[in-house]
Amino acid sequence: MASITQAKNESTLLKKVWDIANVLAAAGVGFTDYITQLTYILFLKMDSEKEELGLGSAIPEGYKWEDLVELNGTDLVDKYEEILKELSKDTGLIGTIFTKASNKIDRPVMLAKVIEMVNGENWYMMEGDFKGAIYESILEKNGQDKKSGAGQYFTPRALIKAIVDVVDPKITETVADPACGTGGFLLAAFEHMKPQSREIEKQNFLKNRAFFGADNTPLVVTLASMNLYLHDIGTAKSPIVCQDSLIDKSDKMFNVILANPPFGTRPQGSVEVYANRPEFVKTSDNQVNFLQHIMSIVKDKGRVGVVLPDNVLTDGGATAKVREKLLKDFNLHTILRLPTGIFYANGVKTNVLFFDKGNPTKDIWVYDYRTGIKHTLATKPMTRENLDDFVASYCSGHIQDRVQTYSEENPNGRWRKFTEEEVYSRDQLKLDFKWLDLGAKDDRTITEILNDMQSKSAAITDAVTKLQEILGGIDL
Numbered sequence: 001m002a003s004i005t006q007a008k009n010e011s012t013l014l015k016k017v018w019d020i021a022n023v024l025a026a027a028g029v030g031f032t033d034y035i036t037q038l039t040y041i042l043f044l045k046m047d048s049e050k051e052e053l054g055l056g057s058a059i060p061e062g063y064k065w066e067d068l069v070e071l072n073g074t075d076l077v078d079k080y081e082e083i084l085k086e087l088s089k090d091t092g093l094i095g096t097i098f099t100k101a102s103n104k105i106d107r108p109v110m111l112a113k114v115i116e117m118v119n120g121e122n123w124y125m126m127e128g129d130f131k132g133a134i135y136e137s138i139l140e141k142n143g144q145d146k147k148s149g150a151g152q153y154f155t156p157r158a159l160i161k162a163i164v165d166v167v168d169p170k171i172t173e174t175v176a177d178p179a180c181g182t183g184g185f186l187l188a189a190f191e192h193m194k195p196q197s198r199e200i201e202k203q204n205f206l207k208n209r210a211f212f213g214a215d216n217t218p219l220v221v222t223l224a225s226m227n228l229y230l231h232d233i234g235t236a237k238s239p240i241v242c243q244d245s246l247i248d249k250s251d252k253m254f255n256v257i258l259a260n261p262p263f264g265t266r267p268q269g270s271v272e273v274y275a276n277r278p279e280f281v282k283t284s285d286n287q288v289n290f291l292q293h294i295m296s297i298v299k300d301k302g303r304v305g306v307v308l309p310d311n312v313l314t315d316g317g318a319t320a321k322v323r324e325k326l327l328k329d330f331n332l333h334t335i336l337r338l339p340t341g342i343f344y345a346n347g348v349k350t351n352v353l354f355f356d357k358g359n360p361t362k363d364i365w366v367y368d369y370r371t372g373i374k375h376t377l378a379t380k381p382m383t384r385e386n387l388d389d390f391v392a393s394y395c396s397g398h399i400q401d402r403v404q405t406y407s408e409e410n411p412n413g414r415w416r417k418f419t420e421e422e423v424y425s426r427d428q429l430k431l432d433f434k435w436l437d438l439g440a441k442d443d444r445t446i447t448e449i450l451n452d453m454q455s456k457s458a459a460i461t462d463a464v465t466k467l468q469e470i471l472g473g474i475d476l
Contacts, residue, residue, distance in 0.1 A: 013134055016117050018141075024110055033104035034114075035138055036219055039226045040084060041118050043097055044068065049124035058094055063087060069119060073108045080111060096225045096238040100218040135230050139182045139223060155184050155260040155307065156342050162387040163258060163305040163352060164188045166334075166394045171196040171206055173255035178245035178293055180213030183224035185258040190233055207232060211239040212254065218242055246289050247276040253299045260307035261290035263348070281325070283318035285311070292322055295330065295357075302357045304330075307338075310349045313431040320428045327361040327429060333399065335431065336390060337368045341375040342382045362420040364431070365402060367393060369414065371436035389414070412436050 017038070024034050048065035051057040057064065063083045071079055084101040087094050105111045140157070164185070169175050171193045177185045193206055211233065215221050225238040233239065246266075265284050266273065273289045274282040280292045287308050298304055312319060313335075326332055334354040340347050349370070355361075367390045375382045393415045395401045405413030418433060 010134055010137075013121065014137055016120075017134070017138060020113055020117055023113060024105065027107060027110055029105055029110065031141070032219065036101075036222060037103070037105050037111075038114060038118070038138075039222055040098060040101060041114055042123060043094075043226065043229075044083070045118045046124045049122060053124070058092070059087065069115060072112060076108050076111055076115075077103065077106060093225070093229070093234065093236060093238045096240060096242070097222055097229065099221045099225075099242050101222070135227055136187075139227065155181065156382055157184060157188070158382050158384040158387065159307075159338070159342065159352075160184050160188045160258075161384050162391055163307075164192050165391050166396045167256060167258060167303050167305040167354065168396050169193055169256045169258075169303075171202050171210075174210055174212065175256045175258065176212040176252075176254040176297065177257070177259045178214050178248075178297070179259050179261040179290060180215050180224050180240060181220055181260070183213055183227040183240065185260070186211045186213050186224075186239070187227060187231060187233075189256070189258060190228075190231065208234065208236065212252065213240045214243050214245045214248070215240070216242065216244045244271070245293055246273045246286075247271050248293075249276060253297055253302075255299055255302050257294050257298050257302070257304045257306065259290070259294060259305075261287055261294075263287050263309050281318045281321045283322070285315075285319065287312055288315075288319050288322055291326070291353075295326065298357050300358050304355050304357075305352055307350050307352050310351065310432065312353075313351060316428050320430075323429050323431065326355065327423070330355040330357050330361065331359045332361045332364060332431075334394065335364060335366045335433065337366065337370040337433075339370045339373040339375055339382075341377065341380075361423065364418045364423050364433075365399075365415070366418060366433045367415050368434075368436050371434070372438040406435065412438060 021031055021034050025031065044059070044065045047057050047059050051064075063086050068076070068079055068083060081103045084098060084103060087098040088101045089095065090098065103111075105114065136157075169189045169192060173193075175186060175189045175193075177183075180186060190206065190211070193210070194203075197203070211228070213224055213228075215224060221240055221242040225234070225240045228234050228239065264286055266286055266289075274280055277289075277292075279296075280289065283289060291306065291308060291312060294304055294306055313323070332353060332355040336352040336354070338350045338352065340349060343350070369387070369390060374380065375386075393402065393405070402415075402417070404415055404417050406416035407413060414436065416433070416435060423429070423431075
């Protein structure tokens with residue numbers, strides 16, 4: 001009964017959020033700008049509620065909720081902008097959430113509507129799972145909005161959950177995402193790790209020291225920080241930082257890396273990666289540089305699950321050198337081939353690479369969830385259940401028990417092992433493993449095909465002639 005009530009409350013609250021989004025959209029405020037402002041306002045309200053409960057306030061006097069909520073007109077906009085400017089200077093959690101904050105709702109009546117909606121609820125005492133679910137729903141909606149371009153920050157939650165399930169982070173381990181977007185991987189890892197122990201010490205470590213996320217877009221850092229904060233993670237200091245991971249030379253190392261880094265070439269005007277990281281193989285490909293960065297920050301015996309496009313597995317030159325290093329210094333034991341239609345960017349062919357640090361690669365197991373698979377974001381999105389067979393085949397924690405579904409008797413089995421000899425004999429160590437052939441085969445000779453075409457043509461001609469005879473002289 002409680003879950004039904006919670007679902008009802010969640011949908012009621014979400015309806016309020018969408019209703020205001022529609023009003024603002026009509027006034028020219030895009031969904032991404034709305035979410036950002038909602039985040040700032042929500043944090044101010046929650047801080048006020050926290051103070052009322054005697055738990056103190058993190059916000060300096062003169063810049064609090066009560067300094068804002070009774071105002072209207074231009075006074076409201078002026079005060080709101082003053083608060084954003086002041087809080088963006090903070091060096092702790094507040095500064096992270098208000099990273100480069102600026103007002104995008106300049107019409108007082110519209111800003112008042114958002115404040116009124118937030119003021120109508122008591123947010124701080126809501127269950128973390130509940131308020132977190134609301135915020136996640138808002139982020140997902142934003143990811144689906146093609147106009148906002150926010151899809152680039154949003155990895156399908158079904159895929160994230162499957163990756164986390166097989167990598168299996170433990171409650172005592174550190175987990176990082178150097179291209180964290182809105183924090184989906186970190187949040188899924190938290191939900192996976194949280195039930196593993198009730199010990200207060202371990203739970204405190206989990207909430208305050210286990211996670212690290214980075215993104216170079218201030219807006220995204222705000223959304224990710226708030227996403228984790230609403231799930232009671234990093235309530236004193238956000239685990240999210242605004243930085244360009246590819247030029248980060250810190251010595252932080254992590255037990256687990258989970259990521260879906262941005263693809264393509266580095267934006268013009270960016271600092272050249274190789275200039276800051278001379279130990280890297282020089283390349284302008286973002287994804288190849290992120291792979292190198294991930295390889296550099298995972299601890300010995302650490303585990304990685306990372307989404308990367310096909311070219312990382314197939315390109316020559318610098319990419320081939322990185323691939324060789326990956327196979328030499330890491331155990332790339334599993335590749336999941338993904339279909340198109342699961343990301344907000346169209347036609348992207350990707351894989352998930354799973355590797356451990358410390359031993360060289362020998363056999364590689366490949367699960368082909370691409371060939372013959374069709375997904376669309378609107379009508380047939382990928383679900384976690386779609387990946388059940390992959391997760392079961394992976395045998396997380398006991399990979400010695402893996403069993404191929406591919407065989408001579410079943411050449412279209414999706415789970416296949418490629419031996420060390422097969423891996424290292426491939427040209428330039430290209431890892432584009434393909435073997436499924438689910439198309440209907442045509443065993444006819446060319447002569448037989450031509451004869452069939454001729455007979456069908458003759459049949460059509462004959463049918464047209466008969467139709468003309470039946471119609472006779474009728475004037476149509």
